[in-house]
Amino acid sequence: MSGYIAVDVGGTRMRAAYFPADSQIPISLKKILTQHPTESAWERLVQLVQSVWPDDKSVIRMGIAVPGPTDPYKGIIFEAPNIPAWKNLPLVYLLKEQFKVPVDLGNDANLAAMGEWKYGAGRGHRNLAYMTVSTGIGGGVILDDRLLLGERGLATEFGHITVQRDGPLCGCGQRGHLEALAAGPAIAKWVINEIDKGATSRLSGNTEINTKMVAEAAKSGDELAVRALERAGTYIGRALADVLHMFNPSIVIIGGGVSQSGNLLMTPMRESMEAHVMDAHYLENLTLTTAALGDDTGLLGALALARHQS
Amino acid sequence: MSGYIAVDVGGTRMRAAYFPADSQIPISLKKILTQHPTESAWERLVQLVQSVWPDDKSVIRMGIAVPGPTDPYKGIIFEAPNIPAWKNLPLVYLLKEQFKVPVDLGNDANLAAMGEWKYGAGRGHRNLAYMTVSTGIGGGVILDDRLLLGERGLATEFGHITVQRDGPLCGCGQRGHLEALAAGPAIAKWVINEIDKGATSRLSGNTEINTKMVAEAAKSGDELAVRALERAGTYIGRALADVLHMFNPSIVIIGGGVSQSGNLLMTPMRESMEAHVMDAHYLENLTLTTAALGDDTGLLGALALARHQS
Numbered sequence: 001m002s003g004y005i006a007v008d009v010g011g012t013r014m015r016a017a018y019f020p021a022d023s024q025i026p027i028s029l030k031k032i033l034t035q036h037p038t039e040s041a042w043e044r045l046v047q048l049v050q051s052v053w054p055d056d057k058s059v060i061r062m063g064i065a066v067p068g069p070t071d072p073y074k075g076i077i078f079e080a081p082n083i084p085a086w087k088n089l090p091l092v093y094l095l096k097e098q099f100k101v102p103v104d105l106g107n108d109a110n111l112a113a114m115g116e117w118k119y120g121a122g123r124g125h126r127n128l129a130y131m132t133v134s135t136g137i138g139g140g141v142i143l144d145d146r147l148l149l150g151e152r153g154l155a156t157e158f159g160h161i162t163v164q165r166d167g168p169l170c171g172c173g174q175r176g177h178l179e180a181l182a183a184g185p186a187i188a189k190w191v192i193n194e195i196d197k198g199a200t201s202r203l204s205g206n207t208e209i210n211t212k213m214v215a216e217a218a219k220s221g222d223e224l225a226v227r228a229l230e231r232a233g234t235y236i237g238r239a240l241a242d243v244l245h246m247f248n249p250s251i252v253i254i255g256g257g258v259s260q261s262g263n264l265l266m267t268p269m270r271e272s273m274e275a276h277v278m279d280a281h282y283l284e285n286l287t288l289t290t291a292a293l294g295d296d297t298g299l300l301g302a303l304a305l306a307r308h309q310s
Numbered sequence: 311m312s313g314y315i316a317v318d319v320g321g322t323r324m325r326a327a328y329f330p331a332d333s334q335i336p337i338s339l340k341k342i343l344t345q346h347p348t349e350s351a352w353e354r355l356v357q358l359v360q361s362v363w364p365d366d367k368s369v370i371r372m373g374i375a376v377p378g379p380t381d382p383y384k385g386i387i388f389e390a391p392n393i394p395a396w397k398n399l400p401l402v403y404l405l406k407e408q409f410k411v412p413v414d415l416g417n418d419a420n421l422a423a424m425g426e427w428k429y430g431a432g433r434g435h436r437n438l439a440y441m442t443v444s445t446g447i448g449g450g451v452i453l454d455d456r457l458l459l460g461e462r463g464l465a466t467e468f469g470h471i472t473v474q475r476d477g478p479l480c481g482c483g484q485r486g487h488l489e490a491l492a493a494g495p496a497i498a499k500w501v502i503n504e505i506d507k508g509a510t511s512r513l514s515g516n517t518e519i520n521t522k523m524v525a526e527a528a529k530s531g532d533e534l535a536v537r538a539l540e541r542a543g544t545y546i547g548r549a550l551a552d553v554l555h556m557f558n559p560s561i562v563i564i565g566g567g568v569s570q571s572g573n574l575l576m577t578p579m580r581e582s583m584e585a586h587v588m589d590a591h592y593l594e595n596l597t598l599t600t601a602a603l604g605d606d607t608g609l610l611g612a613l614a615l616a617r618h619q620s
Contacts, residue, residue, distance in 0.1 A: 069589065078591070127461040143460060148453055150558020151437040152591060155453070157555040160588045162548070165474055172588035238472070241484075245467040246556050248460020278470045278482035279379065281388065281462060 002058035003027065004306045005049060005101070008065045008108070008298035010034060011082025014045060015299050018052045021060065024119050024300055028052040034083065041083045046098055053099075062095060062103045063306030065111040065298040072153040075105045081136075104305050107153065108132075111301025112255055112291070113140025114147055118304040120292035121253045129249040130291070131158050133236065133265075134256035136171070137179040141247050148247075159183065161239040178239045182232040184211035184258050191228045199224050215261040229261050230268040237272020244273070244282040255291030266290065312368035313337065314616045315359060315411070318375045318418070318608035320344060321392025324355060325609050328362045331370065334429050334610055338362040344393065351393045356408055363409075372405060372413045373616030375421040375608040382463040385415045391446075414615050417463065418442075421611025422565055422601070423450025424457055428614040430602035431563050439559040440601070441468050443546065443575075444566035446481070447489040451557050458557075469493065471549040488549045492542040494521035494568050501538045509534050525571040539571050540578040547582025554583070554592040565601030576600065 006026075007016045014034050017026035030051050034041055053059065069078040075092020095103045106114070113122075113130035122128040128142040139158030141148045148155045159179035160172060167176025168186070180186055188209050195204050201224035203209050203217050217225035240252060252273075258265065270288055277283060293300055316336075317326045324344050327336035340361050344351055363369065379388040385402020405413045416424070423432075423440035432438040438452040449468030451458045458465045469489035470482060477486025478496070490496055498519050505514050511534035513519050513527050527535035550562060562583075568575065580598055587593060603610055 069591065143453075143458055143465070144456065146454065146456075148458075148557070150453060151560040152558055152594075154589070154591060155556060155558040157588065160555045161552060162472075162586075163475070165548075170588070174586060174588050177588070238475075242471060242552070245470045246465060247458070248462055248465040250461040276472075276484060278467065278480070278484050278487070279464070281379065281464055284462075 001054075001056070002060050003054065004303055005052065005059050005062040006064075006299050006302035006306060007045070007049060007062065008302055009045065009080070010067055010108070010298070011080065014048050016048045016052045017299055017303075018054050018059075019303050024303060027054070041086065042094070049099065059099070059101045061306040061310045062099065062101050063111070063302035063304070063309075064091070064095065064103065064105050065108045065302045065305075066091065066105060067108050070105060070107050070153060072104075072106050072110075072149055075103065077105075102309070104309050106301070106305050107138070107140075108298050108301070109138025110140040110147060110149070110153075110156070111305055112293075112297040113142060113253075113301070114304040114308070115293055115297045115299075115301030116253050116255070116291055117142045118307075119300050120297065121289050122251050125249070125251045127247070127249045128251050128253065129243050129247050130253045130255060131236070131240070131243070132256035133183060133232075133254060133258040135184050137183045137256075139243070141249070143247060143249075158239060158243065161242050163235050163238050178235060182235040187211050187214055187228050187232050187258065190231065191224060194224055194228075201225060211258055215258070215264070218261060218264045226264060229264045232258070233265045233268030234272040236265075237269040237274075238276050240269065240273040240288075241276035241278075244277055244286075248282060250285060251287040251289065253289055253291050255293075255297055259290050262290070311364075311366070312370050313364065314613055315362065315369050315372040316374075316609050316612035316616060317355070317359060317372065318612055319355065319390070320377055320418070320608070321390065324358050326358045326362045327609055327613075328364050328369075329613050334613060337364070351396065352404070359405075359409065369409070369411045371616040371620045372409065372411050373421075373612035373614070373619075374401070374405065374413065374415050375418045375612045375615075376401065376415060377418050380415060380417050380463060382414075382416050382420075382459060385413065387415075412619070414619050416611070416615050417448070417450075418608050418611070419448025420450040420457060420459070420463075420466070421615055422603075422607040423452060423563075423611070424614040424618070425603055425607045425609075425611030426563050426565070426601055427452045428617075429610050430607065431599050432561050435559070435561045437557070437559045438561050438563065439553050439557050440563045440565060441546070441550070441553070442566035443493060443542075443564060443568040445494050447493045447566075449553070451559070453557060453559075468549060468553060471552050473545050473548050488545060492545040497521050497524055497538050497542050497568065500541065501534060504534055504538075511535060521568055525568070525574075528571060528574045536574060539574045542568070543575045543578030544582040546575075547579040547584075548586050550579065550583040550598075551586035551588075554587055554596075558592060560595060561597040561599065563599055563601050565603075565607055569600050572600070
């Protein structure tokens with residue numbers, strides 16, 4: 001028997017699994033914290049992969065999803081949020097040296113798009129756009145059954161679509177990008193500011209408000225929290241209209257933690273997208289839906305990448 | 311000997327040519343006006359193609375570039391500016407019936423991208439973005455050596471990137487799109503408004519001001535005209551930053567009549583693009599240049615399409 005190793009590296013957690021050649025149900029799966037007081041992220045990664053490696057050593061290929069900007073052609077991570085030592089790291093080279101199998105690397109949002117396309121909500125579609133909304137906002141696009149990468153693998157940066165010229169400062173240094181207005185931290189920050197300005201909410205008085213708390217408050221009917229998700233959904237919908245104009249997909253899939261707010265986010269998002277689209281042809285037979293693979297999307301994307309290459 | 315028929319249909323002019331199988335120098339080429347007092351655009355098109363058809367009838371395939379939104383998969387024109395009778399016209403079906411050869415159809419901006427990629431400024435690039443700036447603004451993208459079309463062929467509508475939320479009304483019904491701020495008519499309109507508001511310019515007193523007059527005045531140093539091109543270039547540069555973030559090309563090619571203003575447009579465009587890009591990696595080894603094929607870009611794009619399909 002032979003199979004694939006898939007790895008999903010995040011700033012908080014790393015997951016790895018060994019999959020049979022023809023199934024997406026793993027034979028072994030392990031999840032560990034990325035940060036450790038005495039071990040480096042690289043050491044943690046090597047141990048993790050070793051722990052899921054099959055006894056008979058029959059690995060065809062390894063796929064690995066990493067956060068942050070990467071060069072998938074050269075297998076280099078430019079930088080990884082929360083892993084400051086990984087700057088211009090030739091991860092594919094290092095993994096090949098260590099494990100002696102072919103290795104493919106991809107940006108986590110791109111691979112999540114591949115995962116949803118092959119195994120999730122996007123099965124059967126040839127033209128797919130995936131957006132993840134969590135601490136940041138990322139994207140991935142499949143057109144004509146191929147992942148769009150661009151010259152250096154930097155395509156489909158949905159978080160950096162400008163939705164409000166001269167708007168708030170984005171982490172990248174530009175202003176008014178979607179990520180600065182609608183990612184998790186921006187949603188929480190807006191609620192905090194509104195409470196400071198005197199808005200009433202059951203979240204008032206909390207010293208730390210995060211997106212999860214906002215989502216829960218919204219679900220239980222808190223008006224300010226509902227407005228916070230509506231506002232984020234409206235901005236995301238504007239950006240999605242741009243995504244339709246640029247890529248003309250047949251399905252748009254929304255993933256990431258913030259998407260778990262369900263219709264409180266999805267309904268204003270859909271309305272805003274439809275209101276901002278330039279031509280009704282873009283909406284014909286278009287599906288807008290949430291991701292199907294949950295926390296495993298990166299891992300299954302890494303699996304899809306490895307399979308796609310072999 | 312055998313070869314290809316290429317056709318470029320515009321609202322003002324139609325061109326057709328017969329090319330040998332392996333050359334982009336036409337054996338026969340003809341250009342006529344699209345509008346005629348007694349003949350329909352379809353009749354004009356059939357006569358035009360017949361006039362360049364080779365005597366030995368050895369045509370491998372026909373490629374045709376058409377303006378406006380099209381479905382390249384089904385060979386249908388949804389609508390064509392200035393040819394109101396061509397609404398949901400199954401042009402590929404009609405041409406096949408008429409001429410008994412395989413026919414491929416494409417949007418003119420998409421095919422201009424193909425033309426520049428195969429024969430013009432983009433030769434040798436695998437990842438290319440083309441923007442045409444004239445009466446409207448259109449786009450075409452080649453990624454990984456393939457033209458991006460999307461589910462219905464409606465991808466890469468660069469004219470409808472939002473550059474000024476709640477800005478002026480675009481022809482499509484939305485607000486603040488690039489086309490409404492930086493296409494030829496928008497440039498002329500801005501100059502007219504400024505003159506109305508009291509700005510001095512050598513164009514003052516003209517009853518009709520068009521983009522060509524603005525470009526000429528700018529070239530001879532008219533300050534208002536220079537500012538008009540700077541303003542358009544700045545908006546286009548903002549949109550180009552979005553194009554880089556979405557497609558990560560290695561070359562951006564600017565075509566269309568307005569691009570003939572040269573550096574008066576290109577310099578502010580480049581500065582604005584560079585100022586709005588989120589990460590310097592997008593600019594590394596990036597070429598920004600004007601189109602090389604001039605008026606023949608659509609025709610050569612139609613040729614490239616026909617060759618690409620056979």
